Amino acid sequence: MSCFNDSKNSENVNPIGLWGKNPWPEIRNKRINTLLPKALKNANVDCWIVICRENNNDPLAEHIGGENAGGTAVFLFYNDSKGFHSLVFSPSGEATALDELDIHHKVIPVDRAVSAVAMAAEFVKNQQFDTIAINSSTGNSMADGLSFTQRKNLEELLGSEAKKLVSSDELVYEWLSIKIPEEVEILTKAAELTAAWQIEAYQQIVPGVSTDADIAKFLKKKMTAYGVTDGWAPDQNPNVNSGPDRGHSHPTNKIIMPGDVIQIDFGIKLYNRWVSDIQRFAYVLKEGEKVAPKDIQFYWESSKAGNRAALAAMKPGVKGVQVDSAQRVLMNAAKSEFVMWSTGHPVGYVAHDIGPNLGGSQASHVRPASEKKLKEGMTFAFDGFHAWKRKDGTIKTISVEEIAVVTKDGARYLIPPQEELILIPTKK
Template identity: 80%
Template sequence: MKIKFIFSLFILVLISCNQQKEEVSKINSVEYWGENPWPEIRKKRINTLLPNALKEANVDCWLVICRENNNDPLADHVGGENAGGTAAFLFYNDDNGFHSKVFSPSGESTALDELNIHDEVVPVERGKSAIEQAVTFIKAQNFSKIAINSSQSNSTADGLSYTQRQTLESFLGSDANKLVSSTEVVYNWLSIKLPEEVAILTKAAELTAQFQIEAYQQIIPGTSTDADIAKFLKQKMAEYGVKDGWAPDQNPNVNSGPDRGHSHATDKVIMPGDVIQIDFGIKLYDRWVSDIQRFAYVLKEGETKAPKDIQFYWDSGKAGSRAALAAMKPGVKGVDVDRAQRVLMNKANSEYVMWSTGHPVGYVAHDVGPNLGGSQSSHVRPASEKKLKEGMTFAFDGFHAWKREDGTEKTISVEEMAVVTKDGARYLTKPQEELILIKSH
């Protein structure tokens, strides 16, 4: 009996090991998996997109100060993520073209120079100030406008600390009046994605949509909870080695009840007659983020299709999403994209929805770029007045909201992802065409 038991245990261990090998093999065979492309993409972004971003912002020079632990949000976009002592990164245009120059502590300058990101890395001796040496160079160039990361409207462009600014201004003296916010530089630079980045975002969108379809297939009405389905999606993320697109506690948001806004999945049991929303995003290479929603209806006993009212709500939201995509093209303002689908919402007698039609998505779920909103607001946010450009990527919705029998509200928000092209926009993955129907068991 003991030999038989040991043999059985051995067989179970072998099966477990084989299953683990299969899982690892699956992860390694995923098309997007491989060496992180960020280093080369970053270098290309600096050399091809940043020169024009400086010109569009009408500044001569952009200064980014990096340091250890409490670093600038843009440190890893400019190559300063490994800063220990204070380093000053300069980007500027002159008659000879675009240049990047870094004043780095000598103990780190060799490694930074070997990355071959910047034209020149100047070692700063121990005890000397990188900021002071950068200012000496800036004064010699006689730049008229120097952009720094201090912004009231863009947190990504607001990384300069109060004490860093004090130090900078003390070295600049009377030239401190040349300092301007980098808001427009950062906006013009980060809002555009390279084709290589669009390809990665496309893979992220495809996986996000695929995982949600699989999640809906797990539902057992009357048994499964919203939290159960969220847990399944977390397992898919672990299986594929991807991270959360936003705060882990609220990703994914699975909601089969009334609207909860940005929130976590609860232990509500999914029942026949429920409309289910999954709002979900993943992050690839710890860098590029997706944001997609998929909707389903749980059939009641005897139903073979969604009731007319639910089907109408779905069709209305879908029509709004398609109208928003059709409105996206270079030169169009974000507020006008919002208006395109709001017109249909009004015709369909939708309840008011406070959310914008869409937002940029890329490095974070709510990225830098034009906001697709404001047409129904008392005031339009500055970002909604910005014009769309080729290479911008968005997550956007078509809305329909209604009052439920208990007086609460429910919103269908047909959220897809798209990239702006030369003469329009295209989806990053196949959009949801039909409301997913879940049979009651």
């Protein structure tokens, strides 16, 4: 069943009526109870300790139900001979409400005069865990929420058991990189809206009058009308660019002119949780033109072919660097200028989410994330590239960016990809 009530009219939209009840509580419960036990096993972790608190909370608090922590609360997730367990030591002032949410198997109230960390440490010491994961990581900010003082206190309370502490880096990677079907459905809706609004934005362009910033403002109004938020930094979303490459940047007051190739890089966030990241490209016809010039059409077809090659390479067990290589072969054959960007990246809770990086095949060294293998349920935003030198010596890149989900035996686009370069007529 769909989570959405569709509306084709963006004016006077009631966001609550459009989106309905936020599905995150149910999705979170399912993720904890179906994906987390597997993630613990895959990461070779027996127990995971997450400490939550008010005002300076762990970045994973909302993923485990700790977002409302006042006093310090300790969340334990572990596998044993009886199965998977989630146990919380919570200050008594928040314990009742947390228990009523029915997220965790057991919530133990902790009196004000007692330390929840001390109680959790005593529990852990009475188990026979070999590895205990904590949120301290040098490479994953989502797995680095434990402060220095929190860690020092925990180690003192665990005593000799502290030698069993390991980083939760791999555990968090295994858990967050996979999206369940309900999340893929939401990401699909986000992708549909993102692409449709970009097409509509292109229809607003008056060559010689409209600026890149004008088109960005149009998309901002669509977001407000539909009650969605930015997929990434608001100042750089959307990035509308009818000139040479600017990378990740804000739209400028450049006037859109005949002969321009226009890029819109745009993402929205639904339920303040799930993010899209899609690009759409257009060409502004010069007076007398009915189709794009042969060179522009070649650049478009080349970049589109690279995107399709990347999708074909995606399947469980394939490394991210191999996906990057699949489309780089075509780039080299088409004599594209060098593009420094990776072919793709995970997308989901943020635009650049946790998971394998689809890059590295032409870098001086391969990033560890590019050596990671794709798994069923991972979602990626990825490009097909073609870059060329303009007459003034600057570089322009077409980067056909779509979103796909890895399936059991391959990958599929969430929405139909852009097949044709959008043509914008120039009126006399």
